[in-house]
Amino acid sequence: MSHFGRSxxxxxxxxxxxxxxxxxxxxxxxxxYPLFHKYGKVVDIFIPRDRRTGDSRGFAFxxxxxxxxxxxxxxxxxxxxxxxxxxxxxxxxxxxNAERIHKGKISEAFPKSRYxxxxxxxxxxxxxxxxxxxxxxxxxxxxxxxxLDKNDRDRRGRERERERDHxxxxxxxxxxxxxxxxxxxxxxxxxxxxxxxxxxxxxxxxGRSRSVDSGxxxxxxxxPxxxxxPxxxxxPxxxxxPxxxxxxxxxxxxxxxxxxxxxxxRGRPADSRSPSPQNSDDK
DNA sequence: GTTGAGCGTT
Numbered sequence: 001m002s003h004f005g006r007s008x009x010x011x012x013x014x015x016x017x018x019x020x021x022x023x024x025x026x027x028x029x030x031x032x033y034p035l036f037h038k039y040g041k042v043v044d045i046f047i048p049r050d051r052r053t054g055d056s057r058g059f060a061f062x063x064x065x066x067x068x069x070x071x072x073x074x075x076x077x078x079x080x081x082x083x084x085x086x087x088x089x090x091x092x093x094x095x096x097n098a099e100r101i102h103k104g105k106i107s108e109a110f111p112k113s114r115y116x117x118x119x120x121x122x123x124x125x126x127x128x129x130x131x132x133x134x135x136x137x138x139x140x141x142x143x144x145x146x147x148l149d150k151n152d153r154d155r156r157g158r159e160r161e162r163e164r165d166h167x168x169x170x171x172x173x174x175x176x177x178x179x180x181x182x183x184x185x186x187x188x189x190x191x192x193x194x195x196x197x198x199x200x201x202x203x204x205x206x207g208r209s210r211s212v213d214s215g216x217x218x219x220x221x222x223x224p225x226x227x228x229x230p231x232x233x234x235x236p237x238x239x240x241x242p243x244x245x246x247x248x249x250x251x252x253x254x255x256x257x258x259x260x261x262x263x264x265x266r267g268r269p270a271d272s273r274s275p276s277p278q279n280s281d282d283k
Numbered sequence: 284g285t286t287g288a289g290c291g292t293t
């Protein structure tokens with residue numbers, strides 16, 4: 001029975017996932033099982049943990065078999081102290097089976113009248129306070145360098161974000177596309193945010209990936225830079241010398257093109273010019 | 284050894 005969350009999702013056909021937040025990093029599924037099991041039938045408990053360290057992330061997912069029981073657990077366990085920490089129990093929304101919940105299943109099983117029992121939840125205000133201040137989030141945000149290449153973000157971003165930066169970095173701020181809607185929007189906005197991000201990533205990923213795949217893989221250029229933008233001309237460092245960078249040179253020296261240079265990216269010109277293994281000539 | 288927002292896996 002202690003294999004909760006170790007063998008993957010057993011059966012999410014008719015189970016309701018509860019999100020347990022604010023739990024200690026040492027709290028395990030086994031610790032939560034008895035607590036939640038007291039209020040209903042717990043189908044499975046999953047605690048996401050960091051793949052790098054393997055430690056719990058601080059929240060767990062408790063899957064209940066019945067909605068009423070799950071709701072009860074939320075009301076009873078939400079705000080209780082576990083392992084010396086106040087935990088937050090609420091229904092999962094962004095889970096894989098979140099769609100079912102949105103379908104109205106939960107809504108049907110949970111009338112508003114029952115919710116009125118939620119009189120005790122001081123922690124809620126506390127959390128809200130944090131959000132209002134959002135001072136610590138900013139601090140952390142600054143710590144993280146967001147100058148990551150979009151190319152890298154396309155591929156690793158998804159995985160990385162989910163593992164370490166996702167919770168550290170503020171999800172409300174959009175470095176790429178600042179939108180008032182995403183400023184403080186919460187709840188449904190998240191879905192849109194994810195969709196938009198994916199859409200963008202897909203676009204970029206496709207352009208870059210296909211480009212390399214189409215041409216010569218690995219021979220394209222030692223420096224995976226973005227396509228040559230006209231911005232290069234505004235480089236103040238560039239010498240005004242006509243012989244240094246001339247459109248003619250591009251036409252004449254076709255071999256200079258990185259794409260065409262798929263034969264030998266390095267040593268080609270040097271070899272031709274400097275048969276010597278040493279570049280004394282250049283020096 | 285720490286942290287503390289936050290939505291998930293074989």
